[in-house]
Amino acid sequence: xxxxxxxxxxxxxxxxxxxxxxxxxxxxxxxxxxxxxxxxxxxxxxxxxxxxxxxxxxxxxxxxxxxxxxxxxxxxxxxxxxxxxxxxxxxxxxxxxxxxxxxxxxxxxxxxxxxxxxxxxxxxxxxxxxxxxxxxxxxxxxxxxxxxxxxxxxxxxxxxxxxxxxxxxxxxxxxxxxxxxxxxxxxxxxxxxxxxxxxxxxxxxxxxxxxxxxxxxxxxxxxxxxxxxxxxxxxxxxxxxxxxxxxxxxxxxxxxxxxxxxxxxxxxxxxxxxxxxxxxxxxxxxxxxxxxxxxxxxxxxxxxxxxxxxxxx
Amino acid sequence: xxxxxxxxxxxxxxxxxxxxxxxxxxxxxxxxxxxxxxxxxxxxxxxxxxxxxxxxxxxxxxxxxxxxxxxxxxxxxxxxxxxxxxxxxxxxxxxxxxxxxxxxxxxxxxxxxxxxxxxxxxxxxxxxxxxxxxxxxxxxxxxxxxxxxxxxxxxxxxxxxxxxxxxxxxxxxxxxxxxxxxxxxxxxxxxxxxxxxxxxxxxxxxxxxxxxxxxxxxxxxxxxxxxxxxxxxxxxxxxxxxxxxxxxxxxxxxxxxxxxxxxxxxxxxxxxxxxxxxxxxxxxxxxxxxxxxxxxxxxxxxxxxxxxxxxxxxxxxxxxxxxxxxxxxxxxxxxxxxxxxxxxxxxxxxxxxxxxxxxxxxxxxxxxxxxxxxx
Numbered sequence: 001x002x003x004x005x006x007x008x009x010x011x012x013x014x015x016x017x018x019x020x021x022x023x024x025x026x027x028x029x030x031x032x033x034x035x036x037x038x039x040x041x042x043x044x045x046x047x048x049x050x051x052x053x054x055x056x057x058x059x060x061x062x063x064x065x066x067x068x069x070x071x072x073x074x075x076x077x078x079x080x081x082x083x084x085x086x087x088x089x090x091x092x093x094x095x096x097x098x099x100x101x102x103x104x105x106x107x108x109x110x111x112x113x114x115x116x117x118x119x120x121x122x123x124x125x126x127x128x129x130x131x132x133x134x135x136x137x138x139x140x141x142x143x144x145x146x147x148x149x150x151x152x153x154x155x156x157x158x159x160x161x162x163x164x165x166x167x168x169x170x171x172x173x174x175x176x177x178x179x180x181x182x183x184x185x186x187x188x189x190x191x192x193x194x195x196x197x198x199x200x201x202x203x204x205x206x207x208x209x210x211x212x213x214x215x216x217x218x219x220x221x222x223x224x225x226x227x228x229x230x231x232x233x234x235x236x237x238x239x240x241x242x243x244x245x246x247x248x249x250x251x252x253x254x255x256x257x258x259x260x261x262x263x264x265x266x267x268x269x270x271x272x273x274x275x276x277x278x279x280x281x282x283x284x285x286x287x288x289x290x291x292x293x294x295x296x297x298x299x300x301x302x303x304x305x306x307x308x309x310x311x312x313x
Numbered sequence: 314x315x316x317x318x319x320x321x322x323x324x325x326x327x328x329x330x331x332x333x334x335x336x337x338x339x340x341x342x343x344x345x346x347x348x349x350x351x352x353x354x355x356x357x358x359x360x361x362x363x364x365x366x367x368x369x370x371x372x373x374x375x376x377x378x379x380x381x382x383x384x385x386x387x388x389x390x391x392x393x394x395x396x397x398x399x400x401x402x403x404x405x406x407x408x409x410x411x412x413x414x415x416x417x418x419x420x421x422x423x424x425x426x427x428x429x430x431x432x433x434x435x436x437x438x439x440x441x442x443x444x445x446x447x448x449x450x451x452x453x454x455x456x457x458x459x460x461x462x463x464x465x466x467x468x469x470x471x472x473x474x475x476x477x478x479x480x481x482x483x484x485x486x487x488x489x490x491x492x493x494x495x496x497x498x499x500x501x502x503x504x505x506x507x508x509x510x511x512x513x514x515x516x517x518x519x520x521x522x523x524x525x526x527x528x529x530x531x532x533x534x535x536x537x538x539x540x541x542x543x544x545x546x547x548x549x550x551x552x553x554x555x556x557x558x559x560x561x562x563x564x565x566x567x568x569x570x571x572x573x574x575x576x577x578x579x580x581x582x583x584x585x586x587x588x589x590x591x592x593x594x595x596x597x598x599x600x601x602x603x604x605x606x607x608x609x610x611x612x613x614x615x616x617x618x619x620x621x622x623x624x625x626x627x628x629x630x631x632x633x634x635x636x637x638x639x640x641x642x643x644x645x646x647x648x649x650x651x652x653x654x655x656x657x658x659x660x661x662x663x664x665x666x667x668x669x670x671x672x673x674x675x676x677x678x679x680x681x682x683x684x685x686x687x688x
Contacts, residue, residue, distance in 0.1 A: 037663075061656065063653065066612075066663060067608075067611040067612050068608060068611070069608060069609060069610070069611050070480075070606060070608075070609075071598050071602055071606075071609055074602060075374065075377070075378055075650075076653070078374050078377075079371075079374045079375075079650055079653050079654070080653075081370075082365050082366075082368065082370040082371040082373075082374050082654075083364050083365045083366070083371070083653070083654055084365050094480050094482070094604060094606065095482070096480070096482035096483070096484075096485070096602060096603045096604035097480075097602040097603070097604055097606075100601075100602070100603075103521065103523075104518070104523070104528070106520060106521055107518035107519070107520050107521040107522075107523040107524065108516070108518055108519065108520075108528055109518075109519040109520050127520070127521050162469070162473075162479055163469075163479045163480065163606055163607055163608040165478060165479070165480055168477070168478065168479075182477075188469065188473075
């Protein structure tokens, strides 16, 4: 009993020590994403907000629902606005779920900038200052147009985050650009690399005429690379992907991946912090939303990108 | 000799051990949870007292989260006392929500009808869970684990097959003015909060169309449901014959059968109650957020079980209390949200959550062992 109490007291002390933020005087912003813990892509955004936080002398907290449950994300936004920060940065992963909490935060007088998922129209509707992101359907369509030019007729869209509507929009845009029905060509791959690899291999074995692959991020791109390698199809299938990582950069250099669509997440994390800080200090704010992407990374411009893949790109 | 014994008997039955009122209070299963709740509150008042956590808006925030846990914990608690688990709770939340959204948005039925259909389906799946456990004699862990996958897969399948999306929106509009929907998504006592806002106790919105309204609109129906379920569950368990049957079924099912307890019926009913609670959770969520998604309720089954275990129930059945489970839900909610208010770095957040949960359960078990002398 006594030992347990001592342990609890020790834990309490440890918490208090860790919870005291370093910069006490700076403004405090909260970034709420929809990404589950397992999603490594968000690391770039975490790096971006820590750089921006240091440069601006402000404190930026990163929050996310551990399982990716968007109803939990809505609670986190409510919680963020209850703690009265100087600004909230959030993704619009699902407008229905998040419009209530986000517009309430706006109504409370908290400046809100939306990033990543969602559209500029939705952002305006919420009363947010602006949206910093990449229009998903258009990005998918852009990828599809490149694939069509390369002669793709049957494709596979490996969707590792099927419960996010934006992910389906990417596949839809790609399919529309090719003029192909989406249907079974989009697979729900799950998040586990081994499962993704097996599913991709099974699909390609079952549909040998597939000549184009689209993956929606490193989570699905890496196992797909492994699957193609194992089947001896590396380079034989037109392979496009969203987002960047070290492996993806390597694959672009060795002609396995034709292009990566970079939505420049760094800007999605960095710009809102800078903009909110300037708004809080000097009352200045850009009047329009900002498109952080799509930017296509191909063999031609890979050298520039490669150095920072996974960290700042 | 016989005479004296007969006259003495009514005052003092040798089969009943004397126990002081204090000791009686101490062996209650929820004692650990009460201590835990007090410690957790003291802790957060200490480190996050001025962060907005204990302002009305903050209280509603963690209160809502705790109420969510409580709703599924009540079902899990009664089922666990009856000696079984339900791991399909989380999937059931996603499933029921999608059914309601499909019925109302996709097929245009009135919301009340969609809600009733969802409850009917959930109750039958709960009954099926129970029936399979009883009939096959398999552990409920396995049977409900199967349903965890069956329901989740089915949910994703039917939502993609019918709408090509995994999130079905527009339920709020479809449920506008519905006679049943407000019971789940509404907020009550809004007049009280307008009054409190005028007094300056609750803040007001300063911008947009809501300007001038209080930041806390009312008590969400989710909390009312949690309280109603806790009260009903507690009375059922401690004041009725059926409550005794639940304890008996979970304690020693065979012995219970010998004395005429309908163990099978009790267990199946408890599986149905667990599904019922999950559907209440789902309906509240769908009505509040206006959409249903195939991945709602992920891992909620474990959160329900954790709440119940913090609340002092035994994993082996036959022992526990609804009040304890409710306190467990409160601790869970306060810790989960409180660490945010305290500004704890988010990746460490779950480490702390785990540590606090572990400490609470250890404390709980320790107190119980010390007091009951159980080994």
